[in-house]
Amino acid sequence: MIRTLIVEDVPLIRAGLRRLLAPHPDVVVVGEAGTLSEGLDRAEALHPDLVFLDVELPDGTGLMLASEFKAPSPAIVFLTAFAEYALPAFGVEALGYLLKPATSVEVARALDRVRRVSGRDALKVGRPQHLEIRDGSRTSFIALDSIDRVDAAGHYLCVHAAGEVHLMRTSIAELSERLGPEFIRVHRSALVRIDRVLAIVDRRNGDGDIHLAGGSTVALSRTYRALLEAELKALGC
Missing domain, CATH: 2.40.50.1020 (LytTr DNA-binding domain)
Incomplete structure (x- = not known):
C-alpha cells in the first residue's frame, strides 16, 4: 500500500483530493494537515510513503516542508494554484506538480510515477489498453x-x-x-x-x-x- 499524507490548508481541496485518490486501491490516506508545522508532525508520526503538498501554507511553504523531511523521505507531489513554482519543486525531487483543481488523469499520472520509483509498478492492471x-x-x-x-x-x-x-x-x-x-x-x-x-x-x-x-x-x-x-x-x- 502507498501510505499517503495530504498537506493542504483548504478542507474542500483535501476532500476533493481524497475523492480522486479513492479509485486507486493501493493508496490509503493515513492523515491530513493544514499547516507546515502540522505536516511535519504528521510525517514524523505516520511515516507516509507519499505526501501531496500545497506550495503556499499559512506558516510557510511546501518547499520548506519538503526540505525538512527526514530520511527515508516520502515521495512528494505538489498541488498548487501557482505554475511558477514547478521547476523549484522538482529541485527538491518532487515526483509530480499538479495545478488546482487537479483532474483524475493528473493524479493518476503522479501516482504512476510514484509506483515506478517505489517499485510498486502494478500501474496498468485493470486499465484499458x-x-x-x-x-x-x-x-x-x-x-x-x-x-x-x-x-x-x-x-x-x-x-x-x-x-x-x-x-x-x-x-x-x-x-x-x-x-x-x-x-x-x-x-x-x-x-x-x-x-x-x-x-x-x-x-x-x-x-x-x-x-x-x-x-x-x-x-x-x-x-x-x-x-x-x-x-x-x-x-x-
Whole structure:
C-alpha cells in the first residue's frame, strides 16, 4: 500500500483530493494537515510513503516542508494554484506538480510515477489498453501505445496512431480522461504522448513547437509549457 499524507490548508481541496485518490486501491490516506508545522508532525508520526503538498501554507511553504523531511523521505507531489513554482519543486525531487483543481488523469499520472520509483509498478492492471472509436457500424480498437498525438480539426479530434488518422467527435478534455496519464495536454486543442517528445523548439512569444518521435510536430502553448517541462524533468528527460 502507498501510505499517503495530504498537506493542504483548504478542507474542500483535501476532500476533493481524497475523492480522486479513492479509485486507486493501493493508496490509503493515513492523515491530513493544514499547516507546515502540522505536516511535519504528521510525517514524523505516520511515516507516509507519499505526501501531496500545497506550495503556499499559512506558516510557510511546501518547499520548506519538503526540505525538512527526514530520511527515508516520502515521495512528494505538489498541488498548487501557482505554475511558477514547478521547476523549484522538482529541485527538491518532487515526483509530480499538479495545478488546482487537479483532474483524475493528473493524479493518476503522479501516482504512476510514484509506483515506478517505489517499485510498486502494478500501474496498468485493470486499465484499458485500447481506445475504442466508433464510426457508424464499424468499431476500431486503437492500441494506446500506438498513439503519438491528438489534435483538433473542426468539430472532430484527429487521433494519430501508427501512421493512420482516426476521427472522433468528442471533447479534448473527455478524451484526455480516456487516454490516461501517459498523455499530456500541450495546447487547448492538442495532446501528446509524453514519452514521444524528442525536443522543444522555442518561438519568440513563449510558445514553442514539440518534435515527436516519428517526425511530427505539435504546437506548444505557453499556458501548458511549464507543466510539460516539469513532467519531462520528472521523467529524467
